[in-house]
Structure formats: structure tokens, C-alpha cells
Amino acid sequence: MGYTQEGIGYQGTDTSKQAALSNVDSKLSIRDQVHELLSSSKIPLSTEQIATRLNKPYVSVQPRLSELSNANMVKDSGHRGTTQWGKSCILWSVKEDK
Numbered sequence: 001m002g003y004t005q006e007g008i009g010y011q012g013t014d015t016s017k018q019a020a021l022s023n024v025d026s027k028l029s030i031r032d033q034v035h036e037l038l039s040s041s042k043i044p045l046s047t048e049q050i051a052t053r054l055n056k057p058y059v060s061v062q063p064r065l066s067e068l069s070n071a072n073m074v075k076d077s078g079h080r081g082t083t084q085w086g087k088s089c090i091l092w093s094v095k096e097d098k
Contacts, residue, residue: 009067030056031064035073035094044077044091048084065092 001009002017010020033054038045045053051061068074077093 003067003070007067007071009063009070030054030060031067034061034064035068038074038092038094041093044079044093046081046083046089046091048089049081050092 001011003009004020008020010016033056034050037050037053047062047065048058050065051058054061065074069076072095074092075095077091079091080088081091083089
């Protein structure tokens with residue numbers, strides 16, 4: 001996976017890279033919203049829960065979590081939830097500064 005200068009991830013296709021490079025401010029805004037939500041949450045949250053609370057599509061939230069994880073800003077809490085499909089999923093939390 002490649003990353004833009006702003007840290008936005010994209011797959012190895014020209015269309016994915018173009019999408020990552022377009023409308024950068026909006027993508028960063030979603031990433032900031034995800035981080036802010038996790039920072040203010042008293043409990044770890046799943047990607048689905050984050051998407052629902054932010055009223056954003058899952059497909060917009062999941063890559064932002066990957067970016068935040070790669071930047072060491074969020075982490076797998078070690079707890080698991082259940083997706084709408086009954087599968088186990090990671091519950092995310094903010095990575096505390098030490």
C-alpha cells in the first residue's frame with residue numbers, strides 16, 4: 001500500500017491513488033473525526049460503531065483507522081466485538097502518550 005504526503009493510504013491502482021490525492025481536506029477531516037471520537041469515548045469501539053456514530057460509510061472509516069494505526073495514534077484494545085454479520089471484530093482505542 002502506498003501513502004500520500006498527508007499519510008492517506010491507497011492501493012496499487014491508478015484510480016485508488018487518484019482518489020487518495022483528491023479532496024485531501026475531507027479525508028483528513030474524517031481521520032480527525034475518528035481520532036476525536038475514540039479520544040472522547042470511555043469504551044473501545046468497532047469500525048462499525050465508529051461509522052454509525054459519525055454517520056459516515058464504513059468504507060470511509062476503515063481506511064482512516066488503518067492510517068491512524070500506522071501513525072501509532074490508535075490501537076487494537078485487545079477486546080473484541082461482533083459485527084452485524086456475527087463475526088468477531090477489533091475494538092479500537094486511542095493510543096495514550098507515555
